[in-house]
Amino acid sequence: MEIKLLIEGGNMTPGPAVAQQLGPMGINLGKVISEVNSATQDFKGMNVPVILEINPKTKNFTISVSSPPTSELIKKELNIKKASGNRIKEKAGNIAIEQIIKIAKTKHQNMLAKDFLGAVKSVIGSCMSLGLLIENKEPKQVIDELNTKYKKEIEQQKTEVSPEKKAKLEKFFSSIKSKQEAIAKKEEEEKAAEEKKAEEEKPAEKEKPAEKEKK
Numbered sequence: 001m002e003i004k005l006l007i008e009g010g011n012m013t014p015g016p017a018v019a020q021q022l023g024p025m026g027i028n029l030g031k032v033i034s035e036v037n038s039a040t041q042d043f044k045g046m047n048v049p050v051i052l053e054i055n056p057k058t059k060n061f062t063i064s065v066s067s068p069p070t071s072e073l074i075k076k077e078l079n080i081k082k083a084s085g086n087r088i089k090e091k092a093g094n095i096a097i098e099q100i101i102k103i104a105k106t107k108h109q110n111m112l113a114k115d116f117l118g119a120v121k122s123v124i125g126s127c128m129s130l131g132l133l134i135e136n137k138e139p140k141q142v143i144d145e146l147n148t149k150y151k152k153e154i155e156q157q158k159t160e161v162s163p164e165k166k167a168k169l170e171k172f173f174s175s176i177k178s179k180q181e182a183i184a185k186k187e188e189e190e191k192a193a194e195e196k197k198a199e200e201e202k203p204a205e206k207e208k209p210a211e212k213e214k215k
Helices: 016-025 029-039 070-078 097-110 116-130 139-144 152-156 163-200 210-214
Strands: 004-006 047-055 060-066 094-095 132-134
Touching: 004 016, 016 029, 016 094, 029 060, 029 070, 070 097, 070 116, 094 097, 094 163, 097 116, 097 152, 116 132, 116 152, 132 139, 132 163
Parallel strands: 094 132
Antiparallel strands: 004 047, 047 060
């Protein structure tokens, strides 16, 4: 019997769905949770696909851990919790090409991409969906430069980002974030002002007939 799960790495809990499936077979749920958490410790903070292969007769089980979804690896790499709510107007982070390559190496075997360059493009596509900049640029521009500007890094499958480069990327994104926050604040203030104006311009409520009679 095969049970597919998506759990937070190192933090599986005894949820009712799993208990209902394992309980009737007499499988030790506590042991399953302990071994799954041990097998997924390296993916703390990420959602990880896990497959339990269970033999109902012997009550033995094996655990298979797949690499987390590309989006989870990207967020982990940049230490961000969520993607942009509006990827056109709001950027969620700024990632280096070396970090893209690192994720592509991790996911390549599980991708449909025929070659490593295809895997890199797939990761860039995920960055685009998450609302990220790559090397201070829009992902589409980076895709156009893969065979020129970033050809060497991809061929060497370089995964280490120098502290200097990382600091520059963070500084650039910090300025972008400040501008985004200023724009968001201005939009909120304008919206509040419009709502206040609309409220003030509402016609006064007419006196009810009953109230007139009392007078």
